Amino acid sequence: xxxxxxxxxGLNVTLTIRLLMHGKEVGSIIGKKGETVKKMREESGARxxxxxxxxxxxxxxxxxxxxxxxxxxxMIAYKFEEDITNSMSxxxxxxxxxxxxxxxxxxxxxxxxxxxxxxxxxxxxxSTGAQVQVAGDMLPNSTERAVTISGTPDAIIQCVKQxxxxxxxxxxxxxxxxxxxxxxxxxxxxAGGQAYTIQGQYAIPHPDQLTKLHxxxxxQTPFTPLGQTTPAFPGVSLVTESRDWKCPSALTMFPCIxxxxxxxxxxxxxxxTIPNDLIxxxxxxxxxxxxxxxxxxxxxxxxxxxxxGSSERQITITGTPANISLAQYLINARLTSEVTxxxxx
Numbered sequence: 001x002x003x004x005x006x007x008x009x010g011l012n013v014t015l016t017i018r019l020l021m022h023g024k025e026v027g028s029i030i031g032k033k034g035e036t037v038k039k040m041r042e043e044s045g046a047r048x049x050x051x052x053x054x055x056x057x058x059x060x061x062x063x064x065x066x067x068x069x070x071x072x073x074x075m076i077a078y079k080f081e082e083d084i085t086n087s088m089s090x091x092x093x094x095x096x097x098x099x100x101x102x103x104x105x106x107x108x109x110x111x112x113x114x115x116x117x118x119x120x121x122x123x124x125x126x127s128t129g130a131q132v133q134v135a136g137d138m139l140p141n142s143t144e145r146a147v148t149i150s151g152t153p154d155a156i157i158q159c160v161k162q163x164x165x166x167x168x169x170x171x172x173x174x175x176x177x178x179x180x181x182x183x184x185x186x187x188x189x190x191a192g193g194q195a196y197t198i199q200g201q202y203a204i205p206h207p208d209q210l211t212k213l214h215x216x217x218x219x220q221t222p223f224t225p226l227g228q229t230t231p232a233f234p235g236v237s238l239v240t241e242s243r244d245w246k247c248p249s250a251l252t253m254f255p256c257i258x259x260x261x262x263x264x265x266x267x268x269x270x271x272x273t274i275p276n277d278l279i280x281x282x283x284x285x286x287x288x289x290x291x292x293x294x295x296x297x298x299x300x301x302x303x304x305x306x307x308x309g310s311s312e313r314q315i316t317i318t319g320t321p322a323n324i325s326l327a328q329y330l331i332n333a334r335l336t337s338e339v340t341x342x343x344x345x
Contacts, residue, residue, distance in 0.1 A: 015069055015164060018104040019060040019076075020139075020146060020179070026050060026058045028083050029076060036079065044071035057181035059104065066164055073160045077101065077153035098131070100150040103163065104179055106172035107145050110134050113166050120166065130159035142179035270324045273312040274335070279303065281338040282315075282331055289334060297327035 021029070030037050030050065041048050046064035062072050080099045088096060105113065114121045114134055125132055130151035138145055149159050274282065283290045283303065294301050299319035306313060317327045 013066055013168060014064060015066055015168065016061060016063045017069055017073075017160070017164070018144075018178070019062070020102040020104050020181075021058055021060055023056060023058065025080070026060065028079060029060065040072055040075045044068050044075060046072040048072060051181070053181065055181040059179070059181065069164070070157060070161060073101075074153065074157050077156045081153050098150040099153055099156055100148060101156060101160075103147040103149065103160075104139065104144045105134075105147050105163075105167070106176040107138050107143050108173040108176070109167055109170055110145050110147070112170035113147065113163065124159060124162045128155050128158040128162060130155035132159060132163075139179035140182070141177070143175075143177045144179045267319055268321060268324065270317045270328070272315050272317075272328070272331075274315055274331075276306060276311050276313055278335055278338060279313050282334050293327055293330045293334075296330060297323050299323035299327040301327060 028036070029040070029048075031039075037048055037050070040046075044064070046062050046068040049061045049063075051059040051061075062069055064072070077099050080101070084097055084099065112120065115123070121132055121134065124130070128151070130149050133148045135146040135148070147163070149156050149163075151159070281289070282293070284292070290301060290303065297317075297319070299317050302316045302318075304314040304316070315331070317324050319327070
């Protein structure tokens with residue numbers, strides 16, 4: 001019953017839907033001199049905002065009554081299909097790829113979207129003909145997940161309608177930390193009360209001492225084992241500018257200019273194991289790399305001797321959580337560059 005109300009536009013609830021888009025897609029939505037997005041805003045009656053920033057990804061926020069949102073979605077889906085048709089006229093491809101949209105949904109609502117044993121998502125797929133996938137992991141530094149929808153524009157519009165119904169029936173629980181795409185520029189690392197940017201092989205103290213620290217910097221995320229795709233560097237904040245940043249009270253692991261915080265967090269120890277064949281890229285010729293990592297992070301790093309019959313080596317890192325985080329980031333960066341053949345880092 002609720003669905004019929006929604007699809008007839010009778011349910012005049014204001015909703016906000018967030019989409020994650022690549023730069024090229026955003027360019028297509030904006031159009032020459034902003035004409036396309038202006039037309040979409042006028043014809044749909046929805047508010048369409050595009051996040052600022054020099055980022056490979058941007059967030060497009062669509063807000064308005066449900067019928068306005070569906071109109072905006074229809075216009076975006078048809079625009080993307082037009083782009084696919086145009087690109088195919090210049091290529092030899094014979095089969096037409098589907099239109100794909102990525103929604104960003106609070107993780108607390110994803111359970112309702114999937115349903116018991118996947119029943120809800122299966123029902124949405126079958127009734128709309130669209131492919132729907134909910135990402136298993138949350139987007140970096142947020143409590144949101146990506147929901148990818150692909151199919152014909154009509155299938156996508158039907159699918160979005162059904163997703164909106166689920167989101168209206170089960171609102172998000174607790175606070176949602178929205179996903180903010182990272183800038184394409186050099187990451188900023190915050191450690192030991194000092195901000196650093198990575199340039200080539202070195203961490204250079206960042207000139208802007210008051211670089212704003214992301215709220216999640218103090219959450220010690222587990223160390224990502226090699227071979228996993230998530231570029232999560234534990235506890236290290238890859239800082240992005242965020243105007244509404246407030247110093248969180250939990251910020252005890254980073255000495256920062258905040259009143260009433262312990263300026264020197266206690267030292268702790270972290271252990272990780274590295275495959276023998278990759279230990280060389282961390283140690284470097286005559287220990288140059290490991291010494292650089294020690295200097296840059298301020299942490300003590302001990303590498304255990306190889307043990308008979310073991311294909312791994314133990315690394316022990318000691319220091320403040322911030323030092324450990326920076327050391328782990330630098331070790332991870334060395335491993336990543338070795339595995340992907342980037343070399344320079």
